[in-house]
Amino acid sequence: MASTDKSPGPTPAKGNEPPPGQSMSVGQHMIDKGAMMLQSLKPVKQFKQHLCSFAIYSHDMSRQIETHHYCTRLNQDFLQCAVYDSDDSNARLLGVEYIISDRIFEDLPDEEKKLWHSHAYEVKSGLLISPRVPEIVAMAELENLAKSYGKFWCTWQADRGDRLPLGAPALMMSPQGVSPGLARPDLVHHRDAKYHVDSDSYKASRLEIPEPEMISPFADYWKQHAKGFAIDIVDTDMKRTAPFP
Amino acid sequence: MTRQVEAHHYCGHQNEEMRQCLIYDSPEANARLIGLEYIVSENLFMTLPDEEKRLWHSHEYEVKSGLLVMPGIPGPIERQDLELVCKSYGKVYHFWQVDKGDSLPLGLPQLMMAFTRDGQVNNELVQGCGKRLGVDYEKERKNREYMRGPEHGIHPLANGGGKGLKTVLREVDLPNDQPPPSATRVFV
Numbered sequence: 001m002a003s004t005d006k007s008p009g010p011t012p013a014k015g016n017e018p019p020p021g022q023s024m025s026v027g028q029h030m031i032d033k034g035a036m037m038l039q040s041l042k043p044v045k046q047f048k049q050h051l052c053s054f055a056i057y058s059h060d061m062s063r064q065i066e067t068h069h070y071c072t073r074l075n076q077d078f079l080q081c082a083v084y085d086s087d088d089s090n091a092r093l094l095g096v097e098y099i100i101s102d103r104i105f106e107d108l109p110d111e112e113k114k115l116w117h118s119h120a121y122e123v124k125s126g127l128l129i130s131p132r133v134p135e136i137v138a139m140a141e142l143e144n145l146a147k148s149y150g151k152f153w154c155t156w157q158a159d160r161g162d163r164l165p166l167g168a169p170a171l172m173m174s175p176q177g178v179s180p181g182l183a184r185p186d187l188v189h190h191r192d193a194k195y196h197v198d199s200d201s202y203k204a205s206r207l208e209i210p211e212p213e214m215i216s217p218f219a220d221y222w223k224q225h226a227k228g229f230a231i232d233i234v235d236t237d238m239k240r241t242a243p244f245p
Numbered sequence: 246m247t248r249q250v251e252a253h254h255y256c257g258h259q260n261e262e263m264r265q266c267l268i269y270d271s272p273e274a275n276a277r278l279i280g281l282e283y284i285v286s287e288n289l290f291m292t293l294p295d296e297e298k299r300l301w302h303s304h305e306y307e308v309k310s311g312l313l314v315m316p317g318i319p320g321p322i323e324r325q326d327l328e329l330v331c332k333s334y335g336k337v338y339h340f341w342q343v344d345k346g347d348s349l350p351l352g353l354p355q356l357m358m359a360f361t362r363d364g365q366v367n368n369e370l371v372q373g374c375g376k377r378l379g380v381d382y383e384k385e386r387k388n389r390e391y392m393r394g395p396e397h398g399i400h401p402l403a404n405g406g407g408k409g410l411k412t413v414l415r416e417v418d419l420p421n422d423q424p425p426p427s428a429t430r431v432f433v
Contacts, residue, residue, distance in 0.1 A: 001296060001299070001410070002296055003415075005417060009294025011294050013293070020263075021263045022261040028258065031322060031326050035315065035318060038317045038319075039316060041255060043271075043276040074277070093267070096267075096281060112352070151350065153338070155281060155354075167300075169412070229415065229417065232412070233411070235410065236410060238408065239409075241365065242364035243364075245303075245404040245407055
């Protein structure tokens with residue numbers, strides 16, 4: 001019915017422009033301002049870090065995107081991140097990534113591990129940066145991240161020209177040191193130019209960062225198995241306690 | 246329908262007709278990020294391909310029944326926004342099935358639907374929420390009686406087109422025009 005790897009049917013909501021729709025009305029702005037003053041908004045105030053990196057569609061590894069993660073640490077072993085396509089106020093919410101320590105990852109069943117990717121390469125290669133944060137300040141968190149694993153569901157394939165979030169979620173993978181996981185140089189240059197950084201130059205300062213002794217063969221599934229994943233949304237019987245809809 | 250969750254949405258506008266929301270399981274600082282929702286106006290919904298429309302749900306019942314509340318916002322202002330939400334459609338994925346007791350976000354994304362009529366929602370869930378947030382659902386229902394849902398009525402394809410929908414994982418071969426991954430295989 002809907003699948004990650006099938007193009008959505010024809011719709012006017014295609015193209016590279018921002019989402020269709022009228023501009024915000026004054027009334028709506030005022031409601032928003034009021035809400036910001038009156039509501040506590042605690043969960044979203046917990047975003048303490050902004051990370052910028054790249055992700056690759058697991059079902060089509062020629063498609064790569066620049067990602068902006070806004071992360072909250074729930075405990076020593078767990079981060080939850082809202083992922084956007086830029087750091088602007090009009091950024092599109094592309095999806096969610098969860099990041100766990102290798103300690104927690106090791107205990108997952110193999111079937112679950114297949115959905116996760118490692119972070120050591122993207123940290124040590126300098127692809128993952130903490131924009132505008134000096135390396136020395138970022139180092140502690142980079143050391144945590146290098147040993148972590150992530151699970152990233154992308155629900156808006158904006159790079160495909162979807163002006164609205166269409167279709168089924170896509171499982172994302174992380175850049176790695178071998179094809180087809182190598183980060184596209186044009187994307188990296190574009191990002192580096194924006195933040196006035198040189199990803200390559202971080203390799204030296206990050207050389208000593210420890211990585212997991214062994215990365216599970218189930219993580220980064222494509223590496224050992226040459227396969228990606230797609231999600232299909234299919235009909236099923238709904239258990240009902242009342243008529244629907 | 247037997248599995249229902251309380252959801253706290255934190256929303257921002259892309260423009261007047263489109264919102265994107267992060268969904269948490271509570272309004273506290275240690276809340277778990279369990280999913281996300283996109284909300285579009287009726288006009289935008291109508292531009293979606295038919296297959297896509299099934300993945301979206303209507304908000305009319307949630308709003309008019311009082312189930313959907315904006316905590317801390319005075320009624321008259323709340324209702325201004327809810328008049329718009331009442332006509333809108335949403336698409337929700339949850340990634341963390343906390344109602345199953347999962348301590349980690351395991352498994353596949355779940356496509357979520359909304360309540361569409363009386364008798365569906367689990368009353369205990371509602372009473373609990375009402376007490377905590379100080380909501381009088383009966384009063385809210387009366388206050389919102391005047392609201393109207395989508396101008397063209399709830400689209401028959403929305404809400405799964407009335408059918409259940411589930412997500413299934415499929416392995417795909419990586420396209421041939423990509424070089425194969427590193428040939429080194431690790432035997433464990």
